[in-house]
Amino acid sequence: MNGISLSAYRRVTVKIGSALLVDRKAGLRREWLKALVDDMARLVADGAEVLVVSSGAVALGRTILGLTGRTLRLEESQAAAAVGQIALSGAWAQELARHDLTSGQVLVTLGDTEERRRYLNARATISTLLKMRAVPVINENDTVATSEIRYGDNDRLAARVATMMGADLLILLSDVDGLYTAPPERDPGALFVPVVDAITPEIMAMAGDAASELSRGGMRTKLDAGRIATAAGTAMIIASGKEAGPLTAIERGARATLFRPSAAPVRAYKTWIAGQLEPAGRIGVDIGAVKALHAGKSLLPAGVTFVDGTFSRGDTVAILDPDGREAGRGLVAYDAADAVKIAGLKTGEIAGVLGYDARAAMVHRDDLVLSPPARHGHEKVEGTDVEGA
Numbered sequence: 481m482n483g484i485s486l487s488a489y490r491r492v493t494v495k496i497g498s499a500l501l502v503d504r505k506a507g508l509r510r511e512w513l514k515a516l517v518d519d520m521a522r523l524v525a526d527g528a529e530v531l532v533v534s535s536g537a538v539a540l541g542r543t544i545l546g547l548t549g550r551t552l553r554l555e556e557s558q559a560a561a562a563v564g565q566i567a568l569s570g571a572w573a574q575e576l577a578r579h580d581l582t583s584g585q586v587l588v589t590l591g592d593t594e595e596r597r598r599y600l601n602a603r604a605t606i607s608t609l610l611k612m613r614a615v616p617v618i619n620e621n622d623t624v625a626t627s628e629i630r631y632g633d634n635d636r637l638a639a640r641v642a643t644m645m646g647a648d649l650l651i652l653l654s655d656v657d658g659l660y661t662a663p664p665e666r667d668p669g670a671l672f673v674p675v676v677d678a679i680t681p682e683i684m685a686m687a688g689d690a691a692s693e694l695s696r697g698g699m700r701t702k703l704d705a706g707r708i709a710t711a712a713g714t715a716m717i718i719a720s721g722k723e724a725g726p727l728t729a730i731e732r733g734a735r736a737t738l739f740r741p742s743a744a745p746v747r748a749y750k751t752w753i754a755g756q757l758e759p760a761g762r763i764g765v766d767i768g769a770v771k772a773l774h775a776g777k778s779l780l781p782a783g784v785t786f787v788d789g790t791f792s793r794g795d796t797v798a799i800l801d802p803d804g805r806e807a808g809r810g811l812v813a814y815d816a817a818d819a820v821k822i823a824g825l826k827t828g829e830i831a832g833v834l835g836y837d838a839r840a841a842m843v844h845r846d847d848l849v850l851s852p853p854a855r856h857g858h859e860k861v862e863g864t865d866v867e868g869a
C-alpha cells in the first residue's frame with residue numbers, strides 16, 4: 481500500500497493521545513517519544529514547521545503521584561495535571577533538544593481560541609515561537625480549566641490550534657488507525673476508509689453513537705476535529721501511534737485515513753469577516769495604503785489617516801479610502817484608544833508611543849477582506865496601478 485507523503489506540508493500539527501505517551505505503571509514511554517521526535521526532526525530538517533499538541537498530563541501525573549486504579553475527584557485530576565504537565569514538558573524539551581530544537585510550552589483554555597481577541601493574542605505568541613524556530617508544545621491548561629469552559633478533548637483542541645495557526649496538516653495519533661464504516665470493535669464487517677473528501681452526515685454516522693462510552697474522545701471527537709480542520713483548509717490524518725516512529729510509518733504505507741481539506745476555505749473565513757460582523761469602527765487610509773492592501777499587504781499604522789469608533793482589539797472595522805468609500809473590512813489589532821495614538825506613525829515609532837512593543841499591523845492581511853472590485857470598478861485612482869481600482 482502506498483503511504484501518504486508528508487513532505488509537501490509546510491506547517492504540521494501533531495496531536496498525541498495520552499495512551500501513547502504514558503504507561504499506567506511505568507509512566508512516560510520515553511523510547512516511544514524519542515522515536516516520534518526523531519520523526520518530527522526529519523520534517524523540520526525538510527523545512528516544515530511542527531507544532532505539538534501533547535496529551536498525557538493527567539495520566540502522567542497520576543502515575544507519578546501513585547493515584548492509579550480509582551476515579552479521581554476533579555481537584556485531584558487537576559492536581560495530577562499540574563504534576564504531569566511539568567514532567568511532560570520536560571520530556572518534550574529534552575527529546576527535542578537532542579535534535580537542537582528549542583521548545584516552548586503553551587497551555588491554553590477554551591477562551592484562548594474561541595474569543596476573538598484572545599485568539600489573536602494566542603496566535604501572535606505561537607507564530608512568534610515558530611519564527612524563533614521553537615517547537616510549540618501545547619496542551620489544555622487542565623489545572624485551571626473548569627468543566628464548563630474546557631475543550632475536554634485534545635482532538636478538537638488540536639484542530640482549533642491547527643486552524644488558528646494556518647497549519648496545512650493535522651495528524652491525530654492515537655490507538656485508532658483510521659476511520660471505518662462502523663466502529664470496528666462492535667462491527668466485525670466494518671470496512672476501512674482510506675480517504676475522505678468531505679465529512680458528510682454519512683461519514684459522521686460511521687463514528688457511531690456520540691453518547692456511548694466507546695466514542696468519548698474517540699472517533700466522534702476526531703471527526704468533529706476533522707470538520708473544524710478541513711473547513712479551514714487544513715488536511716487531517718488519523719493514524720495509529722502504536723508502532724515506534726509513527727510519522728515514518730504513515731509515509732511507508734501504514735494504515736491511516738486522510739481527510740482532504742475543503743477547496744475554498746479562505747473564502748469562508750473572509751465571508752465571515754466581510755458579511756457577518758457589523759463593523760465596530762472605521763479607519764481611514766491614504767491612497768498608498770489602499771494600493772498596498774490590493775498588493776496583498778497588511779494595513780500598517782503609517783497609512784492610517786483617521787480612526788473613528790470605540791472598538792476593541794479583534795473587532796471588525798471598515799477601512800475607508802480617501803474618498804470615504806469602503807475599501808475593505810478587517811479585524812483590528814488595536815483598541816480604538818491605541819489606534820488613535822499610532823495613526824500615521826511608522827512601525828519603529830509605535831512602541832515609544834504605546835509603551836509596549838506592539839504588533840506592527842493595524843489590520844493583518846490574514847484578517848482582511850477587500851471590497852469586491854465592482855464597487856471600485858469605475859473609480860480613477862490618481863497615480864496608482866492598483867488592480868481593480
Ligand code: GLU
Nearest residue numbers: 535536537538620633634
Ligand atoms: N489534556 C489532557 C491531558 O493532558 C488530555 C485530553 C485528551 O487526551 O483529549 O491529560
